[in-house]
Amino acid sequence: AQTVTQSQPEMSVQEAETVTLSCTYDTSESNYYLFWYKQPPSRQMILVIRQEAYKQQNATENRFSVNFQKAAKSFSLKISDSQLGDTAMYFCAFGHQGGSEKLVFGKGTKLTVNP
Amino acid sequence: GAVVSQHPSWVICKSGTSVKIECRSLDFQATTMFWYRQFPKQSLMLMATSNEGSKATYEQGVEKDKFLINHASLTLSTLTVTSAHPEDSSFYICSAKGGFTEAFFGQGTRLTVV
Numbered sequence: 693a694q695t696v697t698q699s700q701p702e703m704s705v706q707e708a709e710t711v712t713l714s715c716t717y718d719t720s721e722s723n724y725y726l727f728w729y730k731q732p733p734s735r736q737m738i739l740v741i742r743q744e745a746y747k748q749q750n751a752t753e754n755r756f757s758v759n760f761q762k763a764a765k766s767f768s769l770k771i772s773d774s775q776l777g778d779t780a781m782y783f784c785a786f787g788h789q790g791g792s793e794k795l796v797f798g799k800g801t802k803l804t805v806n807p
Numbered sequence: 808g809a810v811v812s813q814h815p816s817w818v819i820c821k822s823g824t825s826v827k828i829e830c831r832s833l834d835f836q837a838t839t840m841f842w843y844r845q846f847p848k849q850s851l852m853l854m855a856t857s858n859e860g861s862k863a864t865y866e867q868g869v870e871k872d873k874f875l876i877n878h879a880s881l882t883l884s885t886l887t888v889t890s891a892h893p894e895d896s897s898f899y900i901c902s903a904k905g906g907f908t909e910a911f912f913g914q915g916t917r918l919t920v921v
Contacts, residue, residue, distance in 0.1 A: 727909065735898060737851075737912035783850060787909075794841055795902075795910065797850045 694719045694786045698798035705774045706806050712759075713769045713801050715784030721745075725787040726760065726767045727795065732780040740782070743767065745789070774805045809835045811903045813913025820891055820920055828886045828916045830901030836881035837903035841910060842874075845898040854899075857884050881905070891920040 695718045705711035717726070728740040743751045743760050751758050755775075759768045771778055784798040810833040820826045830840055839858050843851040855871075857863040857878035865871045873895075875887040884903075888895050896919050902910035 725909075729912075734914070735845075735900075736914045737900065737902070739909055739911075742909055794853050794856055795851075796853075799850045 694721075694796045696784050696786050696796050696798035698782075698784055698801050700801045701799070702802045702804070704804040704806055705771075707774055707776060709774055710770060710772045711774055711803065713771075713782050713784075713803065715767045715769070715798055717765050717767065717784070717786050719765070719786065721788065723789040725789060726758075727785040727787060728756070728758070728767075728769045729783045729785060729797075730778075730780045731783060731800075732777075737783075741769065771803075776805050776807060779803060779805045809833075809903075809905075809907065809911045811837075811901065811911045811913045813901050813916055815916060816914060817917040818919070820918070822892055822920055823890055825887055825889045826891055826918060828888075828899055828901075828918075830884045830886070830903065830913050832882045832903040832905065832911075835903075835905050835907075837884070837905040838881065839904045839910075840878055840884035841902045841904070842876060842884075842886050843900045843902070845900060845915075847898075851900060854886075888918065891918070893920045896920045 697716045724745045726743045730738045741753045755772045781800045783800045785795040812831045814829045842854045855863045855865045863876035878884040900915040901913045904910040
C-alpha cells in the first residue's frame with residue numbers, strides 16, 4: 693500500500709519570503725501522480741499543483757513549484773513570494789495512474805504566513 | 808476547473824436518526840466519486856469509492872451498513888449515515904472524477920450528532 697509522509701506538522705513564513713514543504717512517499721509503482729492540495733479555513737480542498745511521475749520536468753504553477761525526486765520518492769512544494777492568503781493546511785497526495793483511482797493523503801502541514 | 812457541489816454544508820441531527828449528504832458534479836459527468844472523512848486537525852481518510860451504477864467499494868474498517876453510498880447517476884452520489892451516533896460527528900468530503908487527471912472536491916459537510 694502507498695504511504696505519504698509529511699514530516700512538518702506546522703511551518704511559518706514571513707510574507708514575501710519563500711517556504712518549502714516536504715513530502716515523501718512510498719510506492720512500488722512506476723507510473724503515478726502526485727498532488728499538493730491546499731485546505732484554507734473554509735475547508736474547501738483546492739488543487740495547488742500536480743506532477744506526473746513519468747515527467748522529469750518539475751511542475752510549476754505561478755508562485756508554486758515542486759521538486760520531484762522520483763528515485764528518492766520525494767515531492768516538495770516551494771511557495772515563492774508568500775502571501776497572507778497562502779495560510780492554510782497543505783496536503784500532499786498520491787494518486788495511481790489512469791482510471792478512477794483514490795488518493796492517499798499525507799497528514800498535512802499547517803502553513804502560516806505572517807505579515 | 809470543474810465544480811462539485813456538496814449539500815448540506817452543515818447538519819445537526821439527533822442520535823439514532825439518519826442523515827443524507829449529496830455530492831453533485833455540476834458541469835461534468837463523474838464516473839467515480841469518493842467519500843472522505845476528516846477528523847479535526849487530521850488528514851482525509853478515504854471511506855469508500857463509488858462508480859456510477861455499481862456498488863460502492865468500502866475501505867477496510869468502514870461499516871458499509873452504517874455509511875450507505877449510492878451513485879445512481881453520473882452527476883450524483885449520496886452518503887447516508889444511518890442510526891447516527893455522536894462518534895459519527897465529523898467533516899465529510901466528497902470528490903468526483905470523470906475524464907480528468909485529478910478529482911475535484913466538494914466543499915464538505917460538517918455533521919454533528921447530538
